Amino acid sequence: MKRLIKFAAAGAGLFAAGPAFAQEATPTLSSGDTAWMMVSTVLVLAMIVPGLALFYGGLVRTKNMLSVLTHVLAVACVAMLAWVTWGYSLAFDEGSAFIGGTSKLLLAGITPDTLSGTIPEFVFVSFQMTFAAITCALIVGALAERVKFTALMIFSLIWLTIVYFPLAHMVWASGGYFFEMGALDFAGGTVVHINAGVSGLVGCILLGKRIGYQKEALAPHSMTMTLIGTGLLWVGWFGFNAGSALAANGTAALAMINTFTATAAGAVAWLLAERVAGHKSSLLGACSGVISGLVAVTPAAGNAGPFGAIVLGAVASIAAFWFVTSLKPRLGFDDTADVFGIHGVAGIVGSILTAVTYAPAFGGPGDADYAIGGQMVTQIFATGVAVVWAAVGSAIAFGAVKAVIGLRVAEEVEREGLDLGEHGERAYNY
Secondary structure: OOEEEOOOOOOOOOEEEOOOOOOOOOOOOOHHHHHHHHHHHHHHHHHHHHHHHHHHHHHOOHHHHHHHHHHHHHHHHHHHHHHHHHHHHHHHOOOOOOOOOOOOHHHOOOOOOOEEOOEEHHHHHHHHHHHHHHHHHHOHHHHOOOEOHHHHHHHHHHHHHHHHHHHHHHHHOOOOHHHHHOOOOOOOHHHHHHHHHHHHHHHHHHHOOOOOOOOOOOOOOOHHHHHHHHHHHHHHHHHHHHHHHOOOOHHHHHHHHHHHHHHHHHHHHHHHHHHHOOOOOOHHHHHHHHHHHHHHHOOOOOOOOHHHHHHHHHHHHHHHHHHHHHHHHHHOOOOOOOHHHHHHHHHHHHHHHHHHHOOHHHOOOOOOOOOHHHHHHHHHHHHHHHHHHHHHHHHHHHHHHHHHOOOEOOHHHHHHOHHHHHHOOOOOOO
16 A cells, blocks of 8 residues: 655654655755645635634524634634644654654744755644644534533633644654554544534533524524535635645645545535435535535545545435434434534545545555455544544533533523624624
8 A cells, every 4th residue: 555645844744545755865845835735724724714604604593693703713713822832742743652742842943944845844834733723613513502602712722632632643643543553534534524523512412402492493594604605615625635635746636636526426415315305405405515525525535536536425425414314303412503414424434435435446546456344444443433532532621611611601691692692792783
């Protein structure tokens, strides 16, 4: 099995399935790779603000629109500060199989001339920083319309430290547990989507249901905003997926075409599933299918051929549709924006089935002697550990905050709306 590996300055980095490239004795700066990675980093930022903020904001009621925008923005900013202070060191410094070291706290030892592969290490730090920010911000959607702002901020710092930073190290850092095992995760199926989805599920269960859930209509207030957010997420996802090649090369091109095909398949599959289930094809369904396809292809972006990505996106979208429309109502938990139903479910499907899409028989970049069975075992194990890690860690983080200051706003604040009750503003002034 051949992999393209780009190391961070401390010997860590993202990896992707692809042609083997010999490591140069002395890293050389590539202006082309650097320019592409700077663009990719900005694209991922656009996924968060305004992309994710608008996507979630449109899904809540008018009285909570501004609170969701505030939560996404503030969580992302907190995550960025935590990343450069201690997160990057814990994720990518040399350490154990489960956590990095402390020699790069406050980005110690990194200068404009320090390289990570063919790009400045500051660019690599920034790119990875946006991943940490969006992963934490994704959890907001599961808690929307009833979580305390202060509780969310404190939770974010705890969660990043005990859940995200260690998992990023295990998956993407040289010497990390899953990295050395050979688990395939091109751009964050486990680190980002399973992690955020499972954490969101734990959080919404501990937080409790919204007032009126399953008793009165809690419909999205603006599908227009949600569509705008969906479009920004899809555009930004090219930085997320193609940028994870860490170079302007053929692997980035493969990730790019797969980000088109899997996403389109996910949208069409959800719309068809709605019709088969006896419903009208909806914009909400199309947007949900787009996100499901994007999530599913994230671990497979550089580990699949275009047609393998199509099948993956469609299968994951149908699985997410079934969970959101059939299983979730029976289970009764209140995941406001279906963070687990889409990111968690599609992420699990994508992470496991990457073992199939990697095979050359399905158009993947694997060697002729690649064995699906062995890799499938690895993918299932890595996925299972990621689920448990996120569940236990988020339960600790949410539990600690709940015990000290509480997670939920007062009933009168929830009824009035978090825009005024928590932030003293309205999203709309009539």
